[in-house]
Amino acid sequence: DAxxxxxxxxxxxxxxxxxxxxxxxxENHRYMYWYRQDPGHGLRLIHYSYGVxxxxxxxxxxxYSVSRxxxxxxxxxxxxxxxxxxxxxxxxxxxxxxxxxxxxxxGTRLTVV
Amino acid sequence: AQSVxxxxxxxxxxxxASLELGCNYSYGGTVNLFWYVQYPGQHLQLLxxxxxxxxxxxxxxxxxxxxxxxxFSFNLRKPSVQWSDTAEYFCAVNAHGYGQNFVFGPGTxxxxxx
Numbered sequence: 001d002a003x004x005x006x007x008x009x010x011x012x013x014x015x016x017x018x019x020x021x022x023x024x025x026x027e028n029h030r031y032m033y034w035y036r037q038d039p040g041h042g043l044r045l046i047h048y049s050y051g052v053x054x055x056x057x058x059x060x061x062x063x064y065s066v067s068r069x070x071x072x073x074x075x076x077x078x079x080x081x082x083x084x085x086x087x088x089x090x091x092x093x094x095x096x097x098x099x100x101x102x103x104x105x106x107g108t109r110l111t112v113v
Numbered sequence: 114a115q116s117v118x119x120x121x122x123x124x125x126x127x128x129x130a131s132l133e134l135g136c137n138y139s140y141g142g143t144v145n146l147f148w149y150v151q152y153p154g155q156h157l158q159l160l161x162x163x164x165x166x167x168x169x170x171x172x173x174x175x176x177x178x179x180x181x182x183x184x185f186s187f188n189l190r191k192p193s194v195q196w197s198d199t200a201e202y203f204c205a206v207n208a209h210g211y212g213q214n215f216v217f218g219p220g221t222x223x224x225x226x227x
Contacts, residue, residue, distance in 0.1 A: 031213055033214065033215070040122075041219055042117075042217040042218050042219040043203065043205075043217040044217070045214050045215070045216075048213070048214050050213060056212065058214060090156065090157070092157075092215075094213070094215075097207070097212075097213025097214075098207025098208075098209075098212070098213045098214065098215060099145060099164070099207070099213075101147060101159050102147075102159075102205075102215055103159075104149075104156040104157040105156060106155075106156050107156055
């Protein structure tokens with residue numbers, strides 16, 4: 001398995017609170033992604049990064065922000081969590097973006113109550 | 114916008130049956146194509162990928178897929194499924210010129226009965 005660690009693995013939080021999820025890689029891959037997985041929707045891209053401090057929005061970016069200050073770390077922040085953000089969040093990495101395969105982390109199950 | 118569709122939401126097969134899962138995408142240019150598998154409670158793992166060349170690609174665990182450009186399809190096949198193939202299967206596409214992200218289909222849940 002690729003060296004990808006997501007933390008925390010499980011979190012329950014209250015509506016309106018900020019939440020930060022962390023993705024850490026040891027592969028030195030340039031591209032990092034945050035997806036959310038919901039039944040019937042597959043995986044939907046939230047944000048991705050193509051280098052340190054270089055990020056771009058995905059199709060479901062509202063309510064989320066990201067930061068990448070080091071190659072190995074990609075943080076996803078829910079500014080003010082809502083129940084609609086209850087989901088499983090997956091981090092992925094790729095050496096050359098869509099020209100190579102993506103490797104996925106173990107996922108973070110987030111519940112907003 | 115790019116989109117990926119997977120025809121079957123849930124497929125139920127008996128062991129040793131043949132499998133074909135459909136995947137279609139909505140982009141007319143050059144694409145890179147992937148199939149991923151997600152076993153219950155686990156993360157996504159790559160089954161196979163297509164970038165160019167022979168449109169019939171072989172992956173791990175006896176899976177193969179065929180790229181048919183004229184049909185915008187990349188169907189996954191396995192001649193004889195096992196109970197351990199029970200999982201969710203996702204097709205994904207990267208469309209050249211539309212960024213370096215991967216667009217996923219909604220997934221197909223496969224249940225294999227022993």
